[in-house]
Amino acid sequence: MIARDFMLFLPELTYLVAALILFFMCLPQKADHKAIYAVALALAGLGVAGALLGMGQEGHLFFDAYQVDLFSQVFKLILAVAVLLVVGICHGLAGVEDRYHADFFLFLFTCGLGMMLMVSAVELMTLYVALELSSFSLYILVPLRRGDNLDVEAGVKYLFIGITASCVMLFGMSYIFGVSHTTYLAGIMDRLPLIIQQPAAMIGLMLTLSGFFFKLAVFPFHFWAPDVYQGAANQVAAFIATASKAAAVALLIRLTALTGGTSLYFIDVLMVLCVASMTLGNLVAIVQKGIKRMLAYSSVAHAGYVLMGILTMSELGYSAAVFYSMAYMLMNFAAFGVVVMVATSGQNLAISDLAGLHKRSPLLALTLMIALFSLAGIPPTVGFTGKFLVFAGAMQQGYFWLVLVGMINATISLYYYLMVIKAAYLSESPAELPPLVVSMPLRLLNYLLIAAMVYFGVCPGGFLDLAQAAVRGMMGGD
């Protein structure tokens, strides 16, 4: 029995142990960077192994507040892969103060742990604590950056907006508890569809969702994104842009499923947020000069696309959203990875700094191009398939106008993605810059990302089936 429970908790346990090990590595005054990096990489690899072993486990833990099912395990796998990828590009870690390297990895892992707990939590308080664990780790990660005070400003801003969202969320949870007399999602799911027409229930749920809207950077909780992306070290920005989004999608799916899709008004509000996020993100991204700020606004737009899948509240839409979050993790990571590898001393890059990239490193330019094409949704990349699935989900529910707006937005987004590609491929750099040396493991990583982006774009079947099975289990099982 105990052994079985340990198996259920294996991915989280791996991360917990990893965090402990890294904690002890923080203690010495003088730290060996190479050793810390190696240990972190090994631990992240173990984390993926743990998540893989955890696939297929099912059961409940901690007085049923914690549910392990296919849905949670798929997301844990995505999270573990994202953490591994991010650790993979942390070699050297030029953007972070030297003495904080171990701390950096420590908080990366606690954040990963928090998100893993979050996707399995089926009780409001557990959910809240897990969310805060991951949020607070990020609040610390952001100002760890070396150099100017931009990072501190970003950290403070992140903290304030995060806390406000958190307050709103707790307020909403109290409403939900008030109308349903339980904090267990299973219990709420039984009662909520009956009373969803009451304003208290609807407002409660919507406010609860705001905590995750904050994570996903949905309008109007997106204000932190550009500053934080810009202020944080490149690797941290990559982490926030990939892993943390996936966890938020998982929770949004779980919580919106509580309504059983019965409330049209609720969907109306989500639609407004979806359209606002897409449009605002894409329009503002056009005028950005810094590539990280551009990617931040693009992430706001992508949050809108994911929301389109979620607000259908159908099996197809949900699995499209799961697929999209995987796709987004891959392509956004690839884009950030290039930023990290080009910014060798950890500085922020302007789009114009990419000029002549195709000469300095053809591979990085290619990775960037495919990642951006994928973000823009051009076949045969994974981003196209993801968008297609999300749009198909919305069409199935008859939201034609929403899909139309989404498509117009995809066209707008093409503009600023192509500007970056133009800089990388067509512009000549004003000064003669040396070729970028990319080490063999990183080259392999790039090849792998390109292959994955194309593979999942052409053959989405395998992962989509998994996502569908997970969503079906989640919708029926709760």
Place this chain on the structure above:
Amino acid sequence: MTAVAPGSTIVWLTLAAMGLPFAAFLAIFFVTRPRLLPSLVISLACSAFSLAVAWWLLIHLRGIDAPLMFQALWMHGGQASIGFGFLLDPLSLVMLAIVTSISFLVQVYSLGYMAGDPGMAKYYSFLSLFAWSMIGLVVASNLMQLYIFWELVGLSSYLLIGFWHQKFSASQAGKKAFVMTRLGDLGFFLGIIVLLLNLGDLSILGLNSQAAAKLSPALLTASAVLVFCGVVGKSAQFPLLTWLPDAMEGPTPVSALLHSATMVAAGVYLVSRLYPMYAASADALAIMLAIGTVTMLLASTMAMVARDIKQVWAYSTVSQLGFMLMGLGAGSYFAGVFHLTTHAAFKALLFLCSGVFIHHFGTNDFFDMSRQGARHLRIPMVCITIAGAALAGVFPLAGFFSKEAVMGSLAELDQGIWLWAGLLGALLTAYYTFRLLFVMWRPLQPLQDKQSNPGHDDHQHSGHSSFGYGVMSAALIVLAGFTIALGFLGDKLIAFLHWQRPPQIPHHTWLLVTAILVVLVGIALAWWEFGRRGAAQEGFLRRFPALETLFARRWYLDDLYRRLTDYVVYGVFSRLCTLNDRRVVDGAIDGVCRGTVGAGWLLSFLQSGLLQYNLFAMVLVIALVGIYFLLL
């Protein structure tokens, strides 16, 4: 005919044979390109593996009585589903053996031909890419898959024609080939769409068994003719025939592989692949017959005046492809496929022999080669003679038998004109082939000084190693063996192609005699003009300058196309489109863009970094949502 699922050994071997050349392409192009030796080893090993599998399949499955099909579902939506996989039946088995054999021999031959070229590794990666696309095309179980590989074949052809892209003419030729074949492919794709919309099934077996029953005759003819447009482009038929002679700008082994033996034959293969569907539409067959005939005659006349050895074989290829289509159009599946098979062997041989001469003498003009002593290169000389005789249809070489089969099918038609056209074609073929052979054997004024190479050097070769000559000759001898032997396998092939139940083919002794006589007349004419002692080696066409110019300028087809593009495309369409583009589209887009960018600026001002304002906006939206819910 229902398909049978193949055993797992066959599945894995075939999939490996399909996939390995692509793996070779990736490995060479992305990893080993800077290093020559591993690239060569990878490419040759993968090619040899595909070759072995192809021949093993052909021998192992020689007695099959139902097609083997393996298919994985690739796309499914609405009423239509599209699979991906392979279909093994006598036709694809034979074609697979041809493709892999020629492809392997050309790779071996290129070891000698391309030695010392700085881009040799890249060249081999492209050859592997081509092998992959061609194998995928041949075994495709589905018209969509076939189309995808069809386009990939076009791409690799483009890459290989323009391989010496420093040469302006080479890149121009690559472009021309691409554009002209695309024109045909447009029709092909429309045909696929028509079939998909009306049948919902693109599997080749399904098309062959159901198209005739489920489609109305008009629709059937329309889709068959549309698909045939692709054939016209790919197999360089009238009116899209002028790209092929230009495509000879690529390295000679490429011409042998793509532009004579395999790729251009893909068009003919496609017709054979869908032959039951074509056979159901008499009109489509008639169109095919007419286009084949026109092409065959036009191209033979062009071959009569060319001085570039590769041009001669290029025209001859076009004309022979037309001849195959005549056979198919006349209703004989076997004749078309048989001529395709033998043609692959002897035409590849012709090109590879020519390659040796070009490599050795640094010129494409066969009068020049002859003067510099081409006849002293014994092996290629003998081989080119064998292959040339086969092309002309001399007994007992391969070409004789397959030509007889086509003639036999033409004789079955009601109108005699087709047969007469065929015989005229045979006469011209014998004439232009032996014109070249006689010139090569009997130089007019042999040059004593071999140092003075003429200027237009096609191929930057660095020294003639005996190794290079050795591997090239080896490939030649193997192909010569095929050229001699293949003709006698006709009976086996017809039984195999018709699932062991060959149809009765009537024999006409008079036709046999006439055909042989026609060939002899052609040879005699060539001998009189070029071969006999004291011949002027000018050709009888010199006495009809107008005709000679007409043939040499390719019946002014290129000029016509040039005029057409200049006046119609550039003058009318382009101009109007440009106007529309500048004024209407650009204007509108610019307006929208300015609006969008402006909106972006406006919104970005709202995104000021002030925290108080941000929090206020958040709370405001939440409050609005709350009010919305409360007011409901």
